[in-house]
Amino acid sequence: MLSSMQLGSSPSCKPRKMNTRFPNSHSFLDFKATQLENSVLSCISPLKTLNYTVLHDPRSSKPSLSCSKPLKPQNYTNQEVGFVKTVKKKRNLFSVRTKSVMDVSKVAEKDDVAEGKNKDNGGGGYDAIVIGSGIGGLVAATQLAVKGAKVLVLEKYVIPGGSSGFYERDGYTFDVGSSVMFGFSDKGNLNLITQALAAVGCKMEVIPDPTTVHYHLPNNLSVQVHREYDDFISELTSKFPHEKEGILKFYNECWKIFNALNSLELKSLEEPIYLFGQFFKKPVECLTLAYYLPQNAGTIARKYIKDPEVLSFIDAECFIVSTVNALQTPMINASMVLCDRHFGGINYPVGGVGGIAKSLTKGLVDQGSEILYKANVTSIIIDNGKAIGVRLSNGSEFFAKTIISNATRWDTFGKLLKKQDLPKEEENFQKIYVKAPSFLSIHMGVKAEVLPPDTDCHHFVLEGDWKNLEEPYGSIFLSIPTMLDSSLAPKGRHILHIFTTSSIEDWQGLSTKDYERKKELVADKIISRLENKLFPGLKASIEFKEVGTPKTHRRYLARDSGTYGPMPRGVPKGLLGMPFNTTAINGLYCVGDSCFPGQGVIAVAFSGVMCAHRVAADVGLEKKSPVLDAGLLGLLGWLRSLA
Numbered sequence: 001m002l003s004s005m006q007l008g009s010s011p012s013c014k015p016r017k018m019n020t021r022f023p024n025s026h027s028f029l030d031f032k033a034t035q036l037e038n039s040v041l042s043c044i045s046p047l048k049t050l051n052y053t054v055l056h057d058p059r060s061s062k063p064s065l066s067c068s069k070p071l072k073p074q075n076y077t078n079q080e081v082g083f084v085k086t087v088k089k090k091r092n093l094f095s096v097r098t099k100s101v102m103d104v105s106k107v108a109e110k111d112d113v114a115e116g117k118n119k120d121n122g123g124g125g126y127d128a129i130v131i132g133s134g135i136g137g138l139v140a141a142t143q144l145a146v147k148g149a150k151v152l153v154l155e156k157y158v159i160p161g162g163s164s165g166f167y168e169r170d171g172y173t174f175d176v177g178s179s180v181m182f183g184f185s186d187k188g189n190l191n192l193i194t195q196a197l198a199a200v201g202c203k204m205e206v207i208p209d210p211t212t213v214h215y216h217l218p219n220n221l222s223v224q225v226h227r228e229y230d231d232f233i234s235e236l237t238s239k240f241p242h243e244k245e246g247i248l249k250f251y252n253e254c255w256k257i258f259n260a261l262n263s264l265e266l267k268s269l270e271e272p273i274y275l276f277g278q279f280f281k282k283p284v285e286c287l288t289l290a291y292y293l294p295q296n297a298g299t300i301a302r303k304y305i306k307d308p309e310v311l312s313f314i315d316a317e318c319f320i321v322s323t324v325n326a327l328q329t330p331m332i333n334a335s336m337v338l339c340d341r342h343f344g345g346i347n348y349p350v351g352g353v354g355g356i357a358k359s360l361t362k363g364l365v366d367q368g369s370e371i372l373y374k375a376n377v378t379s380i381i382i383d384n385g386k387a388i389g390v391r392l393s394n395g396s397e398f399f400a401k402t403i404i405s406n407a408t409r410w411d412t413f414g415k416l417l418k419k420q421d422l423p424k425e426e427e428n429f430q431k432i433y434v435k436a437p438s439f440l441s442i443h444m445g446v447k448a449e450v451l452p453p454d455t456d457c458h459h460f461v462l463e464g465d466w467k468n469l470e471e472p473y474g475s476i477f478l479s480i481p482t483m484l485d486s487s488l489a490p491k492g493r494h495i496l497h498i499f500t501t502s503s504i505e506d507w508q509g510l511s512t513k514d515y516e517r518k519k520e521l522v523a524d525k526i527i528s529r530l531e532n533k534l535f536p537g538l539k540a541s542i543e544f545k546e547v548g549t550p551k552t553h554r555r556y557l558a559r560d561s562g563t564y565g566p567m568p569r570g571v572p573k574g575l576l577g578m579p580f581n582t583t584a585i586n587g588l589y590c591v592g593d594s595c596f597p598g599q600g601v602i603a604v605a606f607s608g609v610m611c612a613h614r615v616a617a618d619v620g621l622e623k624k625s626p627v628l629d630a631g632l633l634g635l636l637g638w639l640r641s642l643a
């Protein structure tokens, strides 16, 4: 059931444009960890001391990419070195897999990192440095690279992708985070993942998911969100015939917004020449969006729907994408996801979600830009009020005309910059938004027989009482990506990725033994709930299990408290208070989920597109009008202050 988007047997990347200033060296890393590298690694996985090689594995069927230049055998002559020395090996979620040969396009060459070779380049070497290679950072980097910018991405971890990365264990390829991919279709303007890949000449095979999610809700309410909108609506209205009209009106209003969004060419809302151009070309659509910008889904649902159970269902629809109820979910975001799943559909990339970041990284390097791994940025260097560079944990420094942070705003303005210098705009942001809780996640390999053959790929389970929806461990998310792509697990096995909200406070101050015991206990309860509700015999079928806590997310994703992203403290004014990419600090931009429009892979991809456009204008690669800029940025700042 591969979609019509597929090209052939493997995803491909073709360079669209080569940056001649920095011809592509296409270096696949071949290095052994030195003491320095081991000390960086030990921050990531303290009980490991590794020598390793990170290379493209020509034998691997796992998220593979075709390369713009065919790899010559000498590119991976040392691959067998693998992890030649592993002492005190401890299994850690997201940690580097022993003997794994990873496909990364370019990895920190230790001398570069140690000596900070870029120092002499002043601001002239790189147009932009991107801190972090989450999808937000990579989309910003690749979009800039195709506009002709020279970009350096600095990633703390050893592979790209952040929350959208992957890891391998015992023949399984696990997605670190969500396996539900919006924006990955072949039509419209909102297929931002497809477009981001295409911009750097890449295309991935995808498998259409027939059901976005199967809800298992209180009072035995079971609803499947079918790919076909009409099928979904008939199922939902058949459960609530008395609310048919209200349900239709609510979802129709979502479509109105989605259609307006889908008609625009998406670029930076902070760039006046583009924004005014869009208003001129599509006035009705832009005014529609401006009208809904400060509104939330719950308020609109309440205009049409009275039955509390249907309103709770709309809460669940919003919660799975915003971790808050409908009253707190911006209507534009709700419309985006509630419609894209039927318009373009949810599509899963063959080989796993990790392939997206790998493809983008590959495309980035093909454009002549660079990415360095194990490059832990500890501070942003400010000179005369302008961000001019970054300092790494090993003391090396890199400089560029602009700095883009893909770390969360809490990390950017609390760690990379001194907390006491918090700009007023950031204070306002932190007044309106708090860190959403993190997750407890369980990655499991199970015997295939335990799942009925027609099992859906994604499930959301809230058995008891609606009021537990937003409580920690209240609702359970479950993805079974092997229902779509069996190559992710050994034959006869399935992957279950289970997650539930959990706060870091719950996991602090425990001894190692108590921490491990608590992980087992909490995971066991969650698995029992799934066994009772969905899959009898689940526990006995487990072949592999690994549990991650908010502390795991904090460590491996470098996200403050392991947060999933920002969530409003109270009832927000829709998206009005969400900052765009520019910051109060000249030359410093943010990208990712603590920027407009918020959490979600497609949302951070959009923030990457917006960021690249604004930065390109500021470094002279796109048209810019300083007068209009000042006017628009002032207006947007004022609008945010109303939120």
Ligand SMILES: NC(=O)c1ccc[n+]([C@@H]2O[C@H](COP(=O)([O-])OP(=O)(O)OC[C@H]3O[C@@H](n4cnc5c(N)ncnc54)[C@H](O)[C@@H]3O)[C@@H](O)[C@H]2O)c1
Residues within 6 Å of the ligand: 131, 132, 133, 134, 135, 136, 137, 154, 155, 156, 157, 160, 161, 162, 163, 164, 176, 177, 178, 375, 376, 377, 378, 406, 407, 408, 411, 439, 556, 557, 558, 559, 563, 564, 565, 591, 592, 593, 594, 598, 599, 600, 601, 604
């Ligand atoms: N948390 C999850 O389980 C999960 C899963 C899948 C997708 N998502 C979505 O992805 C979104 C996040 O995407 P994103 O692009 O904003 O960020 P991200 O968290 O995915 O990626 C940020 C990257 O920056 C790196 N980084 C952070 N600080 C650094 C530093 N000081 N030096 C060097 N590198 C550093 C991290 O290692 C990481 O690779 C979330 O909102 C969520 O919707 C989340």
Ligand SMILES: CC(C)=CCC/C(C)=C/C=C/C(C)=C/C=C/C(C)=C/C=C/C=C(C)/C=C/C=C(C)/C=C/C=C(\C)CCC=C(C)C
Residues within 6 Å of the ligand: 178, 179, 180, 182, 213, 261, 264, 266, 269, 278, 286, 287, 289, 290, 320, 321, 322, 332, 333, 334, 336, 337, 458, 459, 460, 477, 478, 479, 597, 598, 599, 600, 601, 602, 603, 606, 639
């Ligand atoms: C500026 C002014 C003043 C005005 C202007 C007006 C206008 C023009 C406007 C415009 C606007 C726009 C363009 C906007 C846009 C937006 C967008 C694109 C948005 C997007 C969004 C998205 C999102 C939010 C997404 C999300 C997602 C997510 C989060 C997902 C998740 C998932 C998961 C978790 C999974 C689940 C699972 C299971 C169930 C298992």
